[in-house]
Amino acid sequence: MTAHTSPARVARLGQNQYGKAEVRVVRVVRDGATHHLKDLNVSVSLSGAMDDVHLSGSNANVLTTDATKNTVYAFAQKHGVQSAEAFAIHLARHFVTRQEAIHRARVRVEEYAWDRIGPREGGHSFVRDARETRTTEVGYDGTRWQVVSGLKDLVVLNSTDSEFWGFARDEYTTLEETRDRILATEVAARWRFAWNSDDQSPPAWEEEYARVRGHLLDAFAGTYSFSLQQTLYAMGARVIEQTPGVDEIRLSLPNRHHFLVDLAPFGLENDNEVYYAADRPYGLIEGTVLREGAEAAIPVTD
Structure with missing residues (x-):
């Protein structure tokens, strides 16, 4: 009688991440009659203890990408957008420190410039600037930061x-x-x-x-x-x-x-x-x- 043996495993999980890409958020600061505008495109990528979701389909360690999107909007209100870098740092720190299974966060931001149309009474009219797009990428592992603007x-x-x-x-x-x-x-x-x-x-x-x-x-x-x-x-x-x-x-x-x-x-x-x-x-x-x-x-x- 021939014994049956399981085939040797030939595949293993490598580097992986997940997140929400291209969350468009516009933040208006109303300083009396003068308004200030920040226009961002935010992509968040998370990695950590994610073997189970790939290997068995268990979602126990998965913070939903919908929650990631909502965090971007909430933080735009809660922290404001002083700069693309500062905003990305707030987000990265939040995801790594609040979710035990998340060991590293990478936040990429594109910022689109708007020029004020003026002089205009009220200071609330803008035209999209045709110049360059500003970018930043922030990585955080709970200890060290890497900021690439x-x-x-x-x-x-x-x-x-x-x-x-x-x-x-x-x-x-x-x-x-x-x-x-x-x-x-x-x-x-x-x-x-x-x-x-x-x-x-x-x-x-x-x-x-x-x-x-x-x-x-x-x-x-x-x-x-x-x-x-x-x-x-x-x-x-x-x-x-x-x-x-x-x-x-x-x-x-x-x-x-x-x-x-x-x-x-x-x-x-x-x-x-x-x-x-x-x-x-x-x-x-x-x-x-x-x-x-x-x-x-x-x-x-x-």
Whole structure:
């Protein structure tokens, strides 16, 4: 009689998380006749003792994603939204400290800017700002914090002071060298703060955002560029050198190519005046700049 044995287990549960994504919340502060607006898109991800829900279907340790959504709305009223970072910190601390099964929370926030329409009596009219989207990602494990702020969709252009020549060539190279070109990109940047403990005083988040953004723009405008890589490093290095509370910055710079239009068939010269902006494909330049002695911690991809 042949004995039957259970097959050897070949699968095991790996890293996992769950939460509520893209909770849209708008907070209005009514300061008499003048109103203030914060417009956020909040995504919460939770992880911890979640083996049972995956392996047996037991929901005993699962805080519902509906409760997560409701917490975002309640905290917008209870704590207000002083900054995207402060709001995310309030949420992350709540989930980790109130639920025993939750060991780590990650809160991502996008903030959309509105400009006041003025002068208008009452100060309650706004227009959606077409500039960049502000971002933050806060991680908390009950002991240590990681705050990575950032921005995306920041479109910048230099109409001169950019060259590109002396590059490697092979049998497939067709690009011509240039000593004067338009340099344009759509900046996505994420920077990690040194602050990581409640024992330390947190940064002034709003001021730090404005400071980093200003350094990125100043470095882009002030760098005579021989490559977009050189410009990327100049932007990152300026942030690290001028912002002591930032230990790491990661930049993603798509090269928004502008090509001179050939007007010779029409008997016209084109002395770096008329271009067409190519949508795709585009070069994508990415890199990280670190404070000396710091370890890289921002993930290469989301």
